[in-house]
Amino acid sequence: MPKMLIAYYSRTGNTKALAEAIAEGAREVDGLDVTIKPIQEVQARELLGYQAIILGSPVYYGTMAWEVKKLLDESVAFHGKLSGRVGGAFATSANIAGGNETTILAILNALLIHGMIVRGCASGDHYGPVAIEAGDARSRDQGELFGRLWGELTEKLFGGPA
Numbered sequence: 001m002p003k004m005l006i007a008y009y010s011r012t013g014n015t016k017a018l019a020e021a022i023a024e025g026a027r028e029v030d031g032l033d034v035t036i037k038p039i040q041e042v043q044a045r046e047l048l049g050y051q052a053i054i055l056g057s058p059v060y061y062g063t064m065a066w067e068v069k070k071l072l073d074e075s076v077a078f079h080g081k082l083s084g085r086v087g088g089a090f091a092t093s094a095n096i097a098g099g100n101e102t103t104i105l106a107i108l109n110a111l112l113i114h115g116m117i118v119r120g121c122a123s124g125d126h127y128g129p130v131a132i133e134a135g136d137a138r139s140r141d142q143g144e145l146f147g148r149l150w151g152e153l154t155e156k157l158f159g160g161p162a
């Protein structure tokens with residue numbers, strides 16, 4: 001069964017809440033195993049065990065928190081081994097236009113350099129789900145939608161008879 005990791009950094013709970021909405025959507029996809037956990041608890045080596053890796057960060061000065069960058073930098077030890085897997089990113093900020101998209105794109109840059117497959121969304125949050133602070137019904141819906149979309153892609157690419 002394909003496995004998805006949703007790893008997030010969250011100091012005050014906003015990014016964690018969005019991660020939970022994504023996990024809820026992903027869990028609607030049959031035949032997908034979903035793990036959600038704080039990024040500080042993820043060892044770079046563990047990434048090899050997942051067919052989909054979705055990373056979330058609060059916006060800190062327009063980009064990801066160092067805890068997220070740390071895992072990405074440590075993942076260089078496995079460079080090339082994540083090629084062809086599904087990648088995605090999400091972010092929360094205090095302000096509209098406070099840097100959610102720049103933060104998502106910074107994370108996606110690293111995932112693309114790993115050779116991962118990144119998808120977008122034609123409606124709503126195009127680059128990945130975002131929330132302003134604790135979020136609202138809109139951000140929860142977008143989180144769930146992305147969870148489903150990334151989950152369906154993962155299942156399509158890696159699912160099927162064992």
Ligand SMILES: Cc1cc2nc3c(=O)[nH]c(=O)nc-3n(C[C@H](O)[C@H](O)[C@H](O)COP(=O)(O)O)c2cc1C
Binds near residue numbers: 013094096098133
């Ligand atoms: C060090 C620091 C830098 C921040 N930089 C920004 C920023 O550039 N733009 C913005 O809109 N919010 C910024 N914020 C606000 C956080 O991105 C926002 O509150 C976020 O939702 C916190 O997520 P968390 O609850 O998961 O920790 C910053 C907060 C901190 C602590």
